[in-house]
Amino acid sequence: MGIKEIEHYAKEHHVPIMEQEGIQFLTKYIQEHEEICQVLEIGSAIGYSAIRMAQIRKTIHVTTIERDLERYQKAVENIQKMHFEEQITIHYGDAFDFTPDQTYDLIFIDAAKSQYIKFFEQFTPFLKPGGTVISDNLYFHGYTKQKERIESKNLRQLVQKIRNYITYLEQKEGFTTTIYEIGDGIGVTRKE
Numbered sequence: 001m002g003i004k005e006i007e008h009y010a011k012e013h014h015v016p017i018m019e020q021e022g023i024q025f026l027t028k029y030i031q032e033h034e035e036i037c038q039v040l041e042i043g044s045a046i047g048y049s050a051i052r053m054a055q056i057r058k059t060i061h062v063t064t065i066e067r068d069l070e071r072y073q074k075a076v077e078n079i080q081k082m083h084f085e086e087q088i089t090i091h092y093g094d095a096f097d098f099t100p101d102q103t104y105d106l107i108f109i110d111a112a113k114s115q116y117i118k119f120f121e122q123f124t125p126f127l128k129p130g131g132t133v134i135s136d137n138l139y140f141h142g143y144t145k146q147k148e149r150i151e152s153k154n155l156r157q158l159v160q161k162i163r164n165y166i167t168y169l170e171q172k173e174g175f176t177t178t179i180y181e182i183g184d185g186i187g188v189t190r191k192e
């Protein structure tokens with residue numbers, strides 16, 4: 001059992017895991033910031049990005065939350081097969097029902113795109129000063145940068161919510177955000 005098998009499973013079963021460029025960015029960021037030990041991830045899917053983060057250093061501990069039962073069960077299986085039970089704690093349920101009992105060096109938001117502002121508000125009180133929030137999919141397959149009108153109403157609303165989140169991040173007091181044109185658009189927000 002290896003990371004390639006998890007990538008293969010995700011492809012076969014249409015599970016949306018982080019794109020290669022994005023995961024490389026995320027892991028490089030963690031490698032370069034040796035102070036990062038405690039990570040909170042919103043949206044585990046089948047445990048791929050949690051495992052990739054835990055593989056970086058033994059001192060990293062990832063707490064991750066997934067609300068889809070089938071994906072959660074697969075994540076538990078993957079974490080066990082790859083022997084990361086001690087470094088990854090996975091919770092089954094909605095992230096909005098989860099109250100952390102600790103603070104984190106990094107919060108990685110990779111769940112329902114329409115809720116990003118709510119996730120940020122709910123979890124940044126548990127981010128240490130100098131800590132980072134990384135948000136994936138800010139370009140949402142290029143749609144958030146698209147100038148032409150998007151035909152589907154649902155898609156239009158979702159794209160608007162992600163645009164609102166970008167504006168929110170840019171204006172949020174006490175935080176500094178840089179958005180990178182990497183993978184599907186990654187936001188790096190530092191808490192002052």
Ligand SMILES: C[S@@+](CC[C@H](N)C(=O)[O-])C[C@H]1O[C@@H](n2cnc3c(N)ncnc32)[C@H](O)[C@@H]1O
Binds near residue numbers: 018043044050071
């Ligand atoms: C893009 S996938 C996560 C991929 C994973 N981070 C990776 O790269 O391996 C997003 C996941 O977030 C989960 N999710 C969405 N909203 C959630 C919520 N409110 N609470 C918990 N999980 C949520 C979805 O079920 C989905 O499996």
